[in-house]
Amino acid sequence: MLFNSIDFAVFLPIVFALYWLLNKQALKFQNLLIVLASYLFYGWWDYRFLALIVFSTLVDFSVGNYLRKTTDDFKRKLLLYTSVVVNISLLGFFKYYNFFIDNFITAFTFFGNDIQLNSLNIILPVGISFYTFQTLSYSIDVYKRKLEPTTDFISFAAFVSFFPQLVAGPIERATNLLPQFYKHREFKYHHAVDGLRQILWGFFKKVVIADNCAKTVNIIFSNYTDYSASTLFLGAVFFAFQIYGDFSGYSDIAIGISRLFGFNLKQNFAFPYFSRDIAEFWRRWHMSLSTWFRDYVYIPLGGSRGSRWNQIRNVFIIFIVSGFWHGANWTFIIWGALNALYFLPLLLMKKNRVNTDVVAQHTRLPSVKEFFQIGLTFLLTVLAWIFFRAETITEAADYIYRLFNRSMFSLPEIRPTFIFILLLGFLIVEWTGRKQQYAIEKLWLKYPKVVQWVIYYVIVMIIFLYGGREQEFIYFQF
Numbered sequence: 160m161l162f163n164s165i166d167f168a169v170f171l172p173i174v175f176a177l178y179w180l181l182n183k184q185a186l187k188f189q190n191l192l193i194v195l196a197s198y199l200f201y202g203w204w205d206y207r208f209l210a211l212i213v214f215s216t217l218v219d220f221s222v223g224n225y226l227r228k229t230t231d232d233f234k235r236k237l238l239l240y241t242s243v244v245v246n247i248s249l250l251g252f253f254k255y256y257n258f259f260i261d262n263f264i265t266a267f268t269f270f271g272n273d274i275q276l277n278s279l280n281i282i283l284p285v286g287i288s289f290y291t292f293q294t295l296s297y298s299i300d301v302y303k304r305k306l307e308p309t310t311d312f313i314s315f316a317a318f319v320s321f322f323p324q325l326v327a328g329p330i331e332r333a334t335n336l337l338p339q340f341y342k343h344r345e346f347k348y349h350h351a352v353d354g355l356r357q358i359l360w361g362f363f364k365k366v367v368i369a370d371n372c373a374k375t376v377n378i379i380f381s382n383y384t385d386y387s388a389s390t391l392f393l394g395a396v397f398f399a400f401q402i403y404g405d406f407s408g409y410s411d412i413a414i415g416i417s418r419l420f421g422f423n424l425k426q427n428f429a430f431p432y433f434s435r436d437i438a439e440f441w442r443r444w445h446m447s448l449s450t451w452f453r454d455y456v457y458i459p460l461g462g463s464r465g466s467r468w469n470q471i472r473n474v475f476i477i478f479i480v481s482g483f484w485h486g487a488n489w490t491f492i493i494w495g496a497l498n499a500l501y502f503l504p505l506l507l508m509k510k511n512r513v514n515t516d517v518v519a520q521h522t523r524l525p526s527v528k529e530f531f532q533i534g535l536t537f538l539l540t541v542l543a544w545i546f547f548r549a550e551t552i553t554e555a556a557d558y559i560y561r562l563f564n565r566s567m568f569s570l571p572e573i574r575p576t577f578i579f580i581l582l583l584g585f586l587i588v589e590w591t592g593r594k595q596q597y598a599i600e601k602l603w604l605k606y607p608k609v610v611q612w613v614i615y616y617v618i619v620m621i622i623f624l625y626g627g628r629e630q631e632f633i634y635f636q637f
Contacts, residue, residue: 160203161632162412163366170200175419179346190317190340193420197320201286208284211249216319218245219294223301223308223315235302242298250291253283258487286326288484292451294319297333299455306334314340323416327409327632329427329447336424344421353600354418356615360599361411363618366626368585369404369633371578372397379573380548383558387566390573391558395541398548400582403432405633406445411597430593432540433518435532437501438511440540448484452477463506474506475499485547490555494546501539517594581625 160166174196181188202209222242226235297318300306309315318337324330379386379394386394410427417424431443441449457477461469475496482495505511518533519525525533542559549555592598603611 160200162409163362163626166203170196171416178420182344182346186341186343187311187313189344190313193317193322193340194313194320197317197322197325200322201320201325204285205282208287211253211284211287212290212320215246215249215291215294216316218242219298219319220309220312220315222298224310226298226301227308227310239298239302242295246291246295250287253287255487289328289330290319290325292330292448293333296330296451296455297337300333306337309337311341321417321422323413323420324410324424327406327413328445329410329413329425330451331424331447332451336422339422346421350418350421354415356599357411357415357418357597359415359615359618360597361408361413361415362622363408364404364411364585365408365632366622367404368581369401369408371575371581371625372401372404375573375575375578376401376548380558383554383561386572387569388562388564389567389569390571391562392541392567393571393573395545395548395558395562397578399432399537399541399544400585402544402547402633403428404585409632414597426596430589430598432537433533433590433593434536435514435518435529436505436510436536437498437539438505439514440536441498441502442515448481452481456480463511467507470506471503474503478502489552490546490549493552493555494543497543497546501543520594577625 160170174192178189178192181192198209198212201212219242222238225238229235229238297306297315301308314337317340318331318333321331321336376394376398379390380398383391383394407428414424414427425447427445427447429443429446431440434440434443457473460473460476462473463470478495478499479492480495482491482493482498485491485494502511505513518529545558546552546555549558588602589598592600592602595601603614606614
């Protein structure tokens with residue numbers, strides 16, 4: 160069930176009404192409703208994959224309970240390894256089986272050996288990369304004694320399957336979200352209004368910005384050999400805004416819906432295209448995944464401690480694994496490796512923590528230095544996104560090669576004026592609200608209520624007039 164669908168427009172008000180009608184009942188009834196609604200939401204795509212969510216829930220709930228009952232180090236490690244192996248095996252089979260089989264066959268063929276192995280027609284379950292990491296974080300935190308294991312199965316099932324963020328994040332930690340299912344929740348009008356405001360902005364980013372950019376991006380990338388370098392550059396820039404609007408838009412909608420139900424999710428995007436270096440970009444882009452890899456992979460490997468070689472190794476591991484998490488294709492691995500190359504000089508020169516505050520914190524505009532830093536960081540990111548968008552490494556490399564010729568200084572063959580105007584207005588709003596959790600959180604609150612409502616209605620009209628047809632979110636494929 161898509162957020163931007165008629166089905167969801169019917170589903171959400173019904174669940175919302177039932178949820179708050181149960182507010183006077185025992186808390187478990189509200190949590191049970193969330194579980195049932197979440198299973199319906201997920202099963203709308205393919206009910207068969209509900210078994211995977213239920214299985215992951217049972218495995219990690221059981222692991223947590225057994226960890227609570229034993230203090231034996233060997234048994235605790237065995238239980239942790241059980242959770243890791245089961246979850247990663249499920250993810251590996253559904254997402255990476257054919258990738259490894261195809262590359263295994265290619266490697267043997269390269270060395271002159273013919274091997275017959277069959278790939279399988281495997282359907283990738285929506286959101287498996289997200290809820291797998293969510294349940295894993297629970298087992299790891301319980302093992303490390305950072306979290307008390309739960310004995311409330313309904314609350315745990317609700318935590319794993321919570322429908323707003325089930326299929327595309329944010330990837331919530333059990334330490335943040337699970338305790339919220341234990342507490343009685345009261346409807347708060349100002350929280351609900353704030354949630355609706357964030358939902359509105361999320362829909363604008365997805366339906367207006369991302370989906371309109373997608374039309375041009377698809378044309379250019381599908382026929383990139385026919386266009387000038389300037390047009391190819393335009394396509395790459397539009398894809399940067401498409402993926403940002405698409406993914407951060409989903410996160411805004413998910414966080415806003417959660418607010419309607421009395422839950423607070425972590426911020427997942429913090430205006431990453433206003434970053435002054437790549438390290439800052441990765442602190443602001445898909446923050447729930449970046450911090451997950453940092454806490455559960457990078458730091459256990461040694462992080463930035465140890466020898467230079469260990470630092471370099473850890474950086475490449477974390478970025479390549481992050482790239483591979485996104486999909487079973489060498490393009491994602493190269494995308495991750497390229498970002499590692501961007502990040503490495505900052506780490507080795509110990510400048511990766513220089514820009515930790517909001518850009519132009521006390522001024523309306525960035526300084527000249529900050530302006531060029533933002534521009535350079537954005538350009539490097541755009542080049543990396545080409546590998547993310549391309550179907551193959553060869554296609555990505557050829558696309559980038561064609562960028563570097565004299566036609567870069569010509570006018571693009573495709574000039575979607577309307578999208579340029581949209582992006583300009585979008586950037587102005589995002590820049591103005593860059594210090595908030597989301598761009599319009601407090602942007603117009605100082606104006607009279609009438610003015611605020613006029614602005615919100617204008618945004619709604621733009622969404623309906625220029626939203627285009629219903630399109631899936633990009634990150635559903637991950």
